[in-house]
Amino acid sequence: MTKIDTSRPETVLPTPSHTVGPFYGHALPFPGGGDIAPVGHPDTIALQGYVYDGAGNPLPDAFLELWGADPDGNVSRVDGSMRRNPADGGFLGRNGVEFTGWGRVQTDANGHWSARTLRPGARGDSAPYISVCVFARGLLVHLYTRIYLPGDDAASAADPLLAGLDEARRGTLIAKDDGKGTYRFDIRLQGEGETVFLEFT
Numbered sequence: 001m002t003k004i005d006t007s008r009p010e011t012v013l014p015t016p017s018h019t020v021g022p023f024y025g026h027a028l029p030f031p032g033g034g035d036i037a038p039v040g041h042p043d044t045i046a047l048q049g050y051v052y053d054g055a056g057n058p059l060p061d062a063f064l065e066l067w068g069a070d071p072d073g074n075v076s077r078v079d080g081s082m083r084r085n086p087a088d089g090g091f092l093g094r095n096g097v098e099f100t101g102w103g104r105v106q107t108d109a110n111g112h113w114s115a116r117t118l119r120p121g122a123r124g125d126s127a128p129y130i131s132v133c134v135f136a137r138g139l140l141v142h143l144y145t146r147i148y149l150p151g152d153d154a155a156s157a158a159d160p161l162l163a164g165l166d167e168a169r170r171g172t173l174i175a176k177d178d179g180k181g182t183y184r185f186d187i188r189l190q191g192e193g194e195t196v197f198l199e200f201t
Contacts, residue, residue, distance in 0.1 A: 038094075046183070051186075052111065064135075126161070149174075
């Protein structure tokens with residue numbers, strides 16, 4: 001949003017930043033927000049983890065949006081994530097059939113989050129990854145990061161972002177394999193082990 005200075009019409013001033021939370025708990029969550037893969041899909045993987053503040057405390061009111069390509073590396077163009085009930089305008093949730101590649105989840109009282117999706121395929125020069133946008137208390141601007149999954153060693157070694165990071169920083173972007181199709185990815189907003197965040201200009 002831009003504010004116009006009417007005393008000097010040629011001058012456009014930016015709107016000041018405002019904190020992004022925790023004001024979103026009522027309107028933004030929706031049924032099935034973390035069910036990115038259709039229920040019962042045989043290739044579903046589970047992602048889960050915690051969001052921590054700079055002191056290492058879990059955040060009970062953080063909010064994540066996730067985007068990922070399908071297993072062939074294609075970005076889905078189908079609707080189906082947030083259907084509304086035409087009678088009352090409420091959310092019906094997902095249609096349960098389409099893979100949209102997009103999800104929105106909140107952390108629980110213990111700072112834990114989880115989602116179900118499909119393992120993404122590679123796109124371009126990048127190793128397969130899932131994009132994440134983080135909203136949390138005290139942030140004036142949301143943060144972007146990526147989740148890379150283990151098992152794509154050759155692609156990860158050639159990935160431009162991962163190749164530009166030292167081993168410790170690179171490790172903050174790679175989920176841990178907990179077995180049986182479950183991966184853990186913790187997000188640390190500051191301090192020791194801080195997650196690598198990306199800046200888009």
